Amino acid sequence: MIRTCLFDMGNVLLHFSHEKMCAQIGALCGLSELEMRALLLDSGTQLDFERGRMSEPEFHRWLVAKVAMDMEIDALRVAASDIFVLNEPMLPILDHLKALGIRLVLLSNTSVSHFEFIRERFDVLDRFDDFVVSFRAGAVKPEPPIYEAALRAIHCEPAECFYTDDIPLYVETGRTFGLEAEVFSDAAALKGHLRDRGIDLES
Numbered sequence: 285m286i287r288t289c290l291f292d293m294g295n296v297l298l299h300f301s302h303e304k305m306c307a308q309i310g311a312l313c314g315l316s317e318l319e320m321r322a323l324l325l326d327s328g329t330q331l332d333f334e335r336g337r338m339s340e341p342e343f344h345r346w347l348v349a350k351v352a353m354d355m356e357i358d359a360l361r362v363a364a365s366d367i368f369v370l371n372e373p374m375l376p377i378l379d380h381l382k383a384l385g386i387r388l389v390l391l392s393n394t395s396v397s398h399f400e401f402i403r404e405r406f407d408v409l410d411r412f413d414d415f416v417v418s419f420r421a422g423a424v425k426p427e428p429p430i431y432e433a434a435l436r437a438i439h440c441e442p443a444e445c446f447y448t449d450d451i452p453l454y455v456e457t458g459r460t461f462g463l464e465a466e467v468f469s470d471a472a473a474l475k476g477h478l479r480d481r482g483i484d485l486e487s
Contacts, residue, residue, distance in 0.1 A: 286464065286481050287440040289381055290416075292449035293392035296468045297408050298368040308363035313351040323350060333395045336419035340397055365401035370408060373471035378411045380485045390415045391434045391447065393424045425449070426457040435461060446481055448474060 294300050302325065303317060310320035324330045333343050344357045381388060390412050392399075396419050403409055414437040416430065423429035438445045442462030449455050450468045458465040466477040475485050 286386065286444060286446045286478075286483055288387040288389060288438040288445040289478075290389050290391050290434060290438060290445055290447040290458075290463065291412075292451075292454070292468065293390055293394060293402070295450040296371065296448060297374055297390075298370055298402065298406065300368045302367075304367045305364055308366065309347075309360065312355050312359060312363050313347070313353055315351065330395075331393075331424055333397075334393050334418045334424055336396075336422050340395075343395075343397075361397050361401065364395075365397050368398075368402055368405070370406055371471070374474075375408065377471055377474065377485060378408070381483070382411055384483070386483070387414075387439060388412045389434065389437045390417065391425070391430070391449070392416070393418045393430075395419055425451070425454040431457060431461045446478065446483075448477065 291297060302321070306320040306324060307317040309324070310317050313320065315323070329338075329346070332338055338346065340361070341357065344355075344360055347360065348354055378388060388411055390409065392415075394417050399415075399417055399419070409415070416434045416437050418424040418430055421430040421433045423433075425431070434447075435442060443464060445463050447455070447458045447463040447465040448468040449458070449465070452467050455465045455467050464481060466474075468474060478485060
């Protein structure tokens with residue numbers, strides 16, 4: 285019996301674009317999207333930010349020093365974070381799961397900037413009982429510590445928890461921790477995965 289559902293955020297609850305993020309931050313800094321991708325993503329700095337190794341002010345200071353150009357931290361926050369579009373078909377699924385008394389927990393690689401921006405702009409996370417986010421866990425998927433944090437947050441046995449994520453490696457890792465897990469493609473497929481586990485959202 286499934287008692288808890290564990291959801292990824294990016295490209296599950298909300299679609300997002302790293303290309304848009306790099307282009308928007310690049311526009312602040314006078315750099316191209318590709319140059320900003322190399323600086324943020326290819327270097328691993330964005331992942332360090334998502335691991336919580338840098339605070340938002342530290343990330344701002346790092347970028348200002350790297351590009352030798354000043355910018356307001358609020359402008360950087362918007363450029364970095366205004367990249368999300370709600371996956372609307374997920375909302376009735378979440379609401380139905382809540383109505384059935386199923387615990388909802390987020391499991392996401394995300395920075396404090398992205399997480400707070402989403403909470404301010406969208407109400408999708410209001411439905412969740414707990415948040416396991418990389419910047420608090422000090423680790424990103426598929427590193428074990430973030431899954432260990434998720435096991436503490438689900439409040440049930442791993443086999444009683446269904447986990448979905450759009451990254452197959454993260455799903456495979458979740459299974460090694462005993463979670464019932466499937467790769468997310470769209471809301472319709474998710475309903476089928478839940479139905480296979482005794483949760484019929486069409487009834």
